[in-house]
Amino acid sequence: MTEAARLTECPLCGRDDIRQVDTPVEESEGGRTYFIEGILRDRCDACEEEYFAAGQLDRIARAAVALARADLGRLTSEEILELRHDLGITQAELESQLGVGTGTVGRWERGTVLQGGTADRLMRILWAHPELLPELGYVAREGRGPYRKRK
Numbered sequence: 001m002t003e004a005a006r007l008t009e010c011p012l013c014g015r016d017d018i019r020q021v022d023t024p025v026e027e028s029e030g031g032r033t034y035f036i037e038g039i040l041r042d043r044c045d046a047c048e049e050e051y052f053a054a055g056q057l058d059r060i061a062r063a064a065v066a067l068a069r070a071d072l073g074r075l076t077s078e079e080i081l082e083l084r085h086d087l088g089i090t091q092a093e094l095e096s097q098l099g100v101g102t103g104t105v106g107r108w109e110r111g112t113v114l115q116g117g118t119a120d121r122l123m124r125i126l127w128a129h130p131e132l133l134p135e136l137g138y139v140a141r142e143g144r145g146p147y148r149k150r151k
């Protein structure tokens with residue numbers, strides 16, 4: 001468990017009513033609310049502000065994304081990485097194929113961001129039917145933009 005740096009007084013209200021707590025942290029993801037356990041952090045009893053270390057926020061986000069993926073039946077980080085390797089394409093190429101922004105696939109693979117339902121379904125289709133990549137105009141890697149190949 002990563003501990004937050006201990007505070008002696010609250011940066012927000014200036015009081016010294018700081019104590020460490022590890023109560024579940026509420027986090028919303030995919031339209032649901034999850035309670036993440038085991039996050040030890042400083043809390044000010046005077047103003048109720050809680051102070052997290054940067055690594056803890058990442059851990060909370062990844063935990064909530066993993067729970068949402070399980071609930072919604074979405075691909076896991078490992079599956080997204082696996083399908084991308086199976087298709088033999090880079091993160092940037094998958095982003096281009098799905099029409100999502102730069103860095104998005106990296107965030108999915110690290111598990112800090114939940115992929116949308118449409119992107120999830122399209123990735124599953126491409127994984128099951130890799131022959132669709134050239135059919136979808138995947139030669140975009142040559143910088144010409146997507147086009148539909150004639151049969």
Ligand SMILES: [Zn+2]
Binds near residue numbers: 011047048
């Ligand atoms: Zn305070």
